[in-house]
Amino acid sequence: MIGYIIRRVLLMIPTLFVISVITFIIIQLPPGDYLTTYIANLQETGEEADEALVESLRVRYGLDKPFYEQYFIWMRGMLLRGDLGQSFSMNNKPVTELIGERVALTVVVTFFAIVFTWIVAIPIGIYSATHQYKVSDYFISVLGFIGMATPEFSLALLVMYFSSEMFGVSVGGLFSDAYIDAPWSWARVGDLLVHIWVPVVILGVAGTAGMIRTMRANLLDQLEMPYVVTARAKGVSETRLLVKYPVRVAINPMISTIGWMLPALFSGSAIVAMVLGLPMIGPLLLRALMEQDMYLAGSLVMIMSVLTVIGTLISDILLAWVDPRIRLERQRS
């Protein structure tokens, strides 16, 4: 098992390298750089950009260097000092300082979305499978399909609309006004927990719908197995029979879904955060991209990808840990 984990971690290195290169290329794609945007902004307000100042800024940001050198500077800072570069548009603040809390909140929201998905999807999936072709099963299926078909942003819009129309509550934000800029305290955490469920539910819906389908299909496969018939013939009670064997087997493959859920959740969280105005990665990335704030945008894309890779690793390890078949197969080979 440890050998397997080590091998997987080592395999991550080339993956992350390629990801960083692609990210950097994409960030560099827009014509011009931050300074051209900067000059254009100045000209819009009627000011003339000082040639010498622009030139000195270019040297200071390293924008005069060739492409690959800029990449190495970025990588070196990141690997050696955990320094993600500086943001051009926000007073040269270090990127790490700007994004720390936002990344943390994104991870928290995503984590809760996964927990929500599991807690909701598995019981409903079991119910749906044991009531196959009943009215309730059809109802759940239809609801699930609609959930999968609704884009996150429109769900966010609908939630915003109905909560303000019916309950008179505005759902934007992750904190009450009093806590937005407050330092972390237990009260602030409590405030976060009061607000967090809205984005968590919106994010979780699509995944939940998909997972109910998978859980239902997996369990239906198991329920046909001879061992279920045997257990029933031996007089095991239905509930015990269900929970003890088929459900456990049916849940196993679901663990691997965490791997592909993560990119979808990060994508979704970016959109939901922009619609609801949450202090998460999405809105900051949008702004950084618009202003060609290269290191900020690059770091955000990079962080999301790294989190995805790590998430996939965790789900693979969990899978091997939970499922003896996979574990044994790896030991043999």
Next chain:
Amino acid sequence: MSRRKTKDEKLYLASQWRLMWWKFLDHRLAVFSCCVLILLYVVAVFCEFVAPCEPNKRAKERSFAPPQTIHILHEGHIHWPFVYGQTQHRDPETLRLYYSPDTERRIPVRFFVKGDPYKLWGLIPMERHLFGLGRVETVNDNGETITTVTRFNLMGCDRLGRDLFSRIIYGSRVSLSIGLVGVFFSLVLGVVIGGISGYYGGRLDILIQRFIEVLRSFPQIPLWMSFSAAMPATWSQLTVYFFMTVILAFITWTSLAQVVRGKILSLREEDYAMAARVAGRKEFSILMRHLMPGFLSHIIVSVTLQIPGMIIAETSLSFLKLGLRPPTISWGVLLQDAQSVSAIRLYPWLMWPIAFVIVAVLMFNFMGDGLRDAADPYSH
């Protein structure tokens, strides 16, 4: 007995595609979805004719006019479907326009009425619309006759008084086609790269598979956002449209490539592939002539299931102002008007495009489900 036998015989003699067709027809929901989709695409093709109004025609006096409901009951009597006229008045304090139905004025909804002139597919000049309220001819003080088209706003108007329903119909042309074009690119990339990967195998295969894994660990929306941000503002509508389809295909081809690769790897070990090899067929012609038909149906299924994702992606990106942009009309572009809580609280009808997105995506999912079952006609 004899009838039973002929039915069995038919089953044995039927080609693979015929079996799939039968099996697809058994899946009622999928057939129904297929019909709805055909309807949607027909509407998209003939959008100029179906839309009751010209989508870019502004009408200041109809700014944020609410939807006009179609009634059939008036004072206890059943009538041909009609709408009530709307009267408007301005709140003197907030300066907001208010509309209220004028139950005195009944305007019947007619089919094939003359309305705004348009050119079908930008070519054929026409005047008739599928339905509408018709035109009124009035004589003004100078003795000239003026024809005014009675506006029919089934789903209300936007800020500039443009008819939302007509705009949604026009938007369907862009939103529904972008999925098809995007999937086409994704298909080409997926089949070629997946084919190479499965066909040559070895190191090249490992390299391609690793690359695919890397691409898949990028969260799609942020990646698409970065690409969209790279679009120069000066690009024409058409260029932006094609660029969008290309970036939509940029990630989605990977899953197709994996399907193709997996199928080639498993099918090339089949006895009939070996037989062809022994008979002296070239590897490439075995691939095209013998293996290809074996996984074509699976490709069709994967492709169908990708289209809804692309529609959602286009809508989401355009909604965030990162995709298509006005004056292009697409469902996502229309939803840009519905971005703030205040807007959707005052004018909830601006959310109508969402319903169209959901229906289109839902129908594609159902149809894809039916196709997936049908693609394996021997499973039962």
